[in-house]
Amino acid sequence: xxxxxxxxxxxxxxxxxxxxxxxxxxxxxxxxxxxxxxxxxxxxxxxxxxxxxxxxxxxxxxxxxxxxxxxxxxxxxxxxxxxxxxxxxxxxxxxxxxxxxxxxxxxxxxxxxxxxxxxxxxxxxxxxxxxxxxxxxxx
Amino acid sequence: xxxxxxxxxxxxxxxxxxxxxxxxxxxxxxxxxxxxxxxxxxxxxxxxxxxxxxxxxxxxxxxxxxxxxxxxxxxxxxxxxxxxxxxxxxxxxxxxxxxxxxxxxxxxxxxxxxxxxxxxxxxxxxxxxxxxxxxxxxx
Amino acid sequence: xxxxxxxxxxxxxxxxxxxxxxxxxxxxxxxxxxxxxxxxxxxxxxxxxxxxxxxxxxxxxxxxxxxxxxxxxxxxxxxxxxxxxxxxxxxxxxxxxxxxxxxxxxxxxxxxxxxxxxxxxxxxxxxxxxxxxxxxxxx
Numbered sequence: 001x002x003x004x005x006x007x008x009x010x011x012x013x014x015x016x017x018x019x020x021x022x023x024x025x026x027x028x029x030x031x032x033x034x035x036x037x038x039x040x041x042x043x044x045x046x047x048x049x050x051x052x053x054x055x056x057x058x059x060x061x062x063x064x065x066x067x068x069x070x071x072x073x074x075x076x077x078x079x080x081x082x083x084x085x086x087x088x089x090x091x092x093x094x095x096x097x098x099x100x101x102x103x104x105x106x107x108x109x110x111x112x113x114x115x116x117x118x119x120x121x122x123x124x125x126x127x128x129x130x131x132x133x134x135x136x137x138x139x
Numbered sequence: 140x141x142x143x144x145x146x147x148x149x150x151x152x153x154x155x156x157x158x159x160x161x162x163x164x165x166x167x168x169x170x171x172x173x174x175x176x177x178x179x180x181x182x183x184x185x186x187x188x189x190x191x192x193x194x195x196x197x198x199x200x201x202x203x204x205x206x207x208x209x210x211x212x213x214x215x216x217x218x219x220x221x222x223x224x225x226x227x228x229x230x231x232x233x234x235x236x237x238x239x240x241x242x243x244x245x246x247x248x249x250x251x252x253x254x255x256x257x258x259x260x261x262x263x264x265x266x267x268x269x270x271x272x273x274x275x276x277x278x
Numbered sequence: 279x280x281x282x283x284x285x286x287x288x289x290x291x292x293x294x295x296x297x298x299x300x301x302x303x304x305x306x307x308x309x310x311x312x313x314x315x316x317x318x319x320x321x322x323x324x325x326x327x328x329x330x331x332x333x334x335x336x337x338x339x340x341x342x343x344x345x346x347x348x349x350x351x352x353x354x355x356x357x358x359x360x361x362x363x364x365x366x367x368x369x370x371x372x373x374x375x376x377x378x379x380x381x382x383x384x385x386x387x388x389x390x391x392x393x394x395x396x397x398x399x400x401x402x403x404x405x406x407x408x409x410x411x412x413x414x415x416x417x
Contacts (some may be wrong), residue, residue: 002417004384035141036273037178039315041382045331050234053184053368058219059230065216066231070209070348077343080336091337092344095328100380102239104180104272106143111272112363113182113396117240133382133389135315137276137415139141176281176413178319189373192323197358203372204355209348219398241378243411245320250411252321255377273417274413278280 001030001036007132016052016060017092020118024110027134035073036038036105036138040058046090046124055118063121063126067093071133090123101105140175140278142168146271153225154201155191159257161251166273175244175277178201182270183265185229187236193256202260206232229262236260244277279314279417281307285410290400292364294330294338298396302388312382314416320411324368324402325377332395341399345371346353368401373398383416 008028009019021042022044024030042049043124053059071092073085080088101118120130146165148158162179163169169177172241181188211229212224219227240257243250259269287297301318302308308316320327327339331337349370351363360368378397380388398408 004313004382004389035143035274037276039382041380041381041389043389043394045329050312051184051238052230052234053289056219059227062217062219063231063234065218066210066214069214069216071344074342075347077347078340079343080334080340080351088337088340091330092341095330095341095397096235097375098237099378102178102180102241102380104143104178104274104353106272110218111143111180111182112272113184114180115184119234131391135313135382137315174282176415188303190323191373195358196368200351201356201358201366202370202373203363204357205353208353208355220370234306235374237376241317241319241380243317243413247409250282250319250321252409254323255321258373277279 003135003136004118007134009120009130011128014122014125016026016063017120018117019120021117027136029136031106031108033105033136033138036136039100039102039135041133043133045094047130048094048099048121049101049129050097050119051101051116052093052119053115057117060134061108086125093123094128142275144273148269148271149247149261149269151259153264154213155202156191156259158259159258162178162257166275167276169244170247172244172275173246177242177244178239178274180239180272182194182272186266186269187233187238188240188262189236189258189260190240190255191258192254194254225264234264281414285399285412287408287410288404290398292400292403294341295398296332296395297398301396304330305414307414308383309386310392311383312385312417314379316383317378317413319378321374321411321412323407325405326372326377326399327373327379328397328399329379329394329399331393333393364403370400
């Protein structure tokens with residue numbers, strides 16, 4: 001069984017955002033899969049997806065602080081600066097965190113740990129809506 | 140063909156640990172797959188999985204040293220500190236390295252390179268046992 | 279439907295290289311898949327794969343500059359130095375960026391965003407040819 005759906009995420013401010021519910025609502029066929037995998041892919045190079053703590057909002061704030069400190073906008077080695085100071089750091093962050101998640105499905109549900117949630121990582125100041133492709137396979 | 144198994148890893152000290160053999164023993168059906176993929180997923184947000192050099196233990200020590208230097212426990216921007224100084228750095232490391240591996244299967248075996256082994260990356264001081272979900276698909 | 283192919287990439291200098299076309303030429307069966315996933319895996323621990331901007335070469339130069347600054351060859355904590363100063367940093371970069379990509383397939387083509395291309399990330403000074411395993415599944 002293969003199902004593929006496009007999921008459109010509304011614009012978010014720069015930072016890390018919990019989107020587990022939106023992803024699940026975008027691929028309701030997941031309820032029919034007993035054993036399988038859900039692949040979620042972001043079709044952009046300046047935003048990314050990751051899995052992390054779904055409870056405390058300060059964890060998501062600390063992600064933003066950490067990545068801003070570690071991938072600084074004012075580093076002297078950037079040469080690709082035509083699209084603004086947030087652009088090249090956004091590309092780096094996107095590759096460090098990655099463009100996709102593969103998640104196990106068991107008994108019609110994601111088999112995540114208790115504390116795991118899907119983050120949209122918006123690395124641009126004004127990233128606009130973001131497009132995901134969800135691909136579900138299993139039986 | 141779809142098979143899914145839970146694999147329980149015994150507690151390990153903070154650091155990087157080779158667990159290839161334990162993972163393979165946990166999903167013996169891999170021997171029946173001619174072409175496919177093995178997906179290994181960790182159900183935690185303060186430990187992760189990666190693939191790296193399976194020979195020298197000093198490579199794994201250097202991973203621990205690098206990530207401790209790069210994601211410092213005493214950074215002044217952490218706000219999520221209620222669970223101890225190792226907690227928020229553990230969340231960051233977990234997302235940088237990622238919660239899953241997808242590995243090709245060929246002729247009943249993982250089609251890894253000669254030097255590739257599966258690391259459990261334990262980012263907490265006292266992480267306890269860790270739970271994996273192994274999902275095997277193929278023909 | 280499952281297809282698996284080995285793809286041999288010619289030696290590249292240290293740095294980030296667009297290889298989307300070579301990957302696609304190596305797995306022509308992708309044109310027969312209506313809905314599916316392409317998994318591309320690198321069988322090495324000192325090179326990696328990522329997805330990023332496929333237009334400006336200066337983005338790829340900035341990736342090289344960023345990772346050299348962030349994973350320095352002369353860090354005093356390296357102990358695994360027998361294979362040269364570029365070796366241990368290469369292992370770290372390989373795990374940060376990751377050994378594989380899973381990409382959605384729709385209507386016989388990769389469902390990538392307009393600006394997304396596959397990078398071979400060559401982290402060694404003289405890495406030699408690199409071997410990929412491409413695994414295609416779908417219907």
